[in-house]
Amino acid sequence: MRAIPLCVLGGLLAMPVQASEVQDLLGRLAAAERQQSFQGTFIYERNGSFSTHAVWHRVEEGGQVRERLLQLDGPAQEVLKVDGQAQCVSGALADQVSEGQAWPARQLDAEQLSNWYDIRVAGRSRIANRPASVLVLEPRDQHRYGFQLHLDEETGLPLKSLLLNERGQLLERFQFAQLDTATPAVNALQPSSGCRPVRFRAADNMADGRWRSDWLPPGFTLITAQLRRTSSSNDAVAYLMYGDGLARFSVFLEPLKGSVVEDARSQLGPTVAVSRRMSTDAGDMMVTVVGEIPLGTAERIALSMRAGVPEQASQ
Known part of the structure; x- marks a missing residue:
């Protein structure tokens, strides 16, 4: 030996x-x-x-x-x-x-x-x-x-x-x-006089799973799924948060209602924001992924979002 x-x-x-x-x-x-x-x-x-x-x-x-x-x-x-x-x-x-x-x-x-x-x-x-x-x-x-x-x-x-x-x-x-x-x-x-109160609006849990991602980075799972109301209108914006236990990113899905909006991508330090137009049976939506993840990963997540009952996301 x-x-x-x-x-x-x-x-x-x-x-x-x-x-x-x-x-x-x-x-x-x-x-x-x-x-x-x-x-x-x-x-x-x-x-x-x-x-x-x-x-x-x-x-x-x-x-x-x-x-x-x-x-x-x-x-x-x-x-x-x-x-x-x-x-x-x-x-x-x-x-x-x-x-x-x-x-x-x-x-x-x-x-x-x-x-x-x-x-x-x-x-x-x-x-x-x-x-x-x-x-x-x-x-x-x-x-x-x-x-x-x-x-x-x-x-x-x-x-x-x-x-x-x-x-x-x-x-x-x-x-x-x-x-x-x-x-x-x-x-x-105690906050200063210039600290403006944050208004709270309705946020409903999306237990019916009306949105899904066909692809997620390995280890990331859904933490939060809500419907929120915008301050400028009564439109419902879907809000999803995913995490791997340490890193996180959020996905926002907002109805466009005929608005002309271009796809966009940006990065400031570690924080990326990727927006893309998505067509659904209910009309066009704007999908925006925001988080401290690589830009290519955020783009792939944005492309993977779908309307419908969640299925097991591929990895």
């Missing part, structure tokens, strides 16, 4: 420890947003542009989560959210937040994510004068981006997050400059 080199044996012995540490880090990250109060300032970078923001995140005794974000440089922008649902917005954010928009909490499961990402602990770092564990998630296919997460060793909060394309190029950076894990005062969560 050949001797096993010590370096190989050391790697084999480390594998269960690595898997256990990955699961622990992902579990703490998923719980931190729902259970940990904090306040601080962070830097956001996209397309080489930087902005600085203040955040107050308060978990109430009953479990309700209130969060206020305020941009500190450039145009004044503010948003107040309760349990992930925008209550008021100001500045350019008013055009980016849909009425009644809410983002379900991510369920970060290491076993599930390992089907679509190679996950490993890449060492330790120090962010905002706090020790952090570095978690790397590299995609196994071309349909999602890679992540590098620096997680606070005390709380599990993400102190730094890098979103990387298939060539390892930076698409988006989020990084705390200062973090205080004390519970913010109630008055810190």
Whole structure:
């Protein structure tokens, strides 16, 4: 029997420890947003542009989560959210937040994510004068981006997050400059007078499955399906959200009612938007896919949307 080199044996012995540490880090990250109060300032970078923001995140005794974000440089922008649902917005954010928009909490499961990402602990770092564990998630296919997460060793909060394309190029950076894990005062969560309330309109679950996708990237499943009413009319817009446990994208389907609209595609940093005209028995629709996924993937999703009862999407 050949001797096993010590370096190989050391790697084999480390594998269960690595898997256990990955699961622990992902579990703490998923719980931190729902259970940990904090306040601080962070830097956001996209397309080489930087902005600085203040955040107050308060978990109430009953479990309700209130969060206020305020941009500190450039145009004044503010948003107040309760349990992930925008209550008021100001500045350019008013055009980016849909009425009644809410983002379900991510369920970060290491076993599930390992089907679509190679996950490993890449060492330790120090962010905002706090020790952090570095978690790397590299995609196994071309349909999602890679992540590098620096997680606070005390709380599990993400102190730094890098979103990387298939060539390892930076698409988006989020990084705390200062973090205080004390519970913010109630008055810190009060919005300014310029924060405009978000109006809530009817949103009905689409249990009848009137839309389907003939193709989805492997691992992505439907999270939310709703019918919403536009603010300018009473037209119903179908809203679908898909996720793989970490990455997400949304699909909007809006009746055109004779409007002439051209197909379009755009990308700003990691966020893509692809719109295309689709003919149905009920008339033409505009399909728009928005999310932090590669442009080619978004285009294929937009082309795959169909009217009718869902079938098993091919992968």
